[in-house]
Amino acid sequence: MRPDPGILLVDKPGGLTSHDVVARARRALGTRKIGHAGTLDPMATGLLVLGVEAATRLLTFVVGQDKTYLATIRLGVGTDSDDADGEVIDTSDASGLDRVQIDAAVADLRGAISQVPSRVSAIKVDGRRAYELARAGEEVTLTSREVTVARFDVLAERRVDGVIDLDVVVDCSSGTYIRALARDLGAALGVGGHLTALRRTRIGPFEVTDAVAVDDLGGAPLRAVADAACDVLPRLDVTAEQARDLRHGKRLRGLAGAIEGPRAAAIAPDGALVGVVQPRGGDLKSEMNMPEEARA
Incomplete structure (x- = not known):
């Protein structure tokens, strides 16, 4: 059974490449769909942020963090x-x-x-x-x-x-x-x-003190997709109708002023992540949509 999507924080030891850690996580979690946000050299240790399943779509917004x-x-x-x-x-x-x-x-x-x-x-x-x-x-x-x-x-x-x-x-x-x-x-x-x-x-907001060792990847807790998105992006609460429109590729007319900055995480009334929205003129449009099964 495939794991739920989410963000996994790993404390990389010295001597392993970032790809080595991803390979171990794939074996431990039983999925090929894992990526990382920013490499560490083999000699380096510390925080690697991994995206599991559909949460890999969030990694592009993690990479640019301080x-x-x-x-x-x-x-x-x-x-x-x-x-x-x-x-x-x-x-x-x-x-x-x-x-x-x-x-x-x-x-x-x-x-x-x-x-x-x-x-x-x-x-x-x-x-x-x-x-x-x-x-x-x-x-x-x-x-x-x-x-x-x-x-x-x-x-x-x-x-x-x-x-x-x-x-x-x-x-x-x-x-x-x-x-x-x-x-x-x-x-x-x-x-x-x-x-x-x-x-x-x-x-960004992720600390190595919250990370797991590579030997503990199998039972490691994942940060839920919606929570992780709101960790790195401003939150925009949308109505059920607006969530449906975004999922169908429609724009939210006249709502560009509802967010500060270049993008925000659109959160549906049930707490699910609809996707990431960005201004287009005076409207908001989806920059990235989450699959239906991965929005929690």
Whole structure:
């Protein structure tokens, strides 16, 4: 029997890819229809948001949520992947750096910044992932992108043999690469830098403290579709007649002003998720409809 649709929060351990976790969830729940909202590198741990059955349709609205990470940045060593999985390409004595210099460089990486993603990121270049090109020895040139780093704070500092390890916390917009922050911090300080540990603790309203371990996927509770939609989108309560119109592809005339922002979760009187609506002129139309059996 197929599982009910819903959102599943998983605490990914190190050493597994995001696809590995999805594969385990498919076996544990007995369905192929599972996807995730945002990958984590094998070395990284923490929150993965999985969509089960029709809830995979909600993942596109989860991907763009802000995120929080705990990370460790090593100053004094640069790698070709900007993290500990890569080959060391340069070393410097970072012992001469003081905390004032470090804090100033960290502050320069807060706010709206222009960031070039790591060459081993999952960004596609001419239809292929950047990391695939890099591993094949091909030249990878990625363009910079605007991201927002709302918080980048140093929590602890350790100094050993000319190397400085910084434990940091980062709140950032979707699309921010923490490996690139480590690289750019090291470059700004003139000593090189890379990421030695990474843990994602939050995606939008979802917290890793509510996630289950990969060994507990079979009995894990799912967040109901309607509740999950309202977690990430504003709620719009509609009448039974309006719900029926939306399900039939009709617009809700003159109701564009009923929502704030670009979209909202339309909820029927029985609490079911009808779908996601967006303004079109002065009207509201469905951007995504949920199947009848998956609206609870």
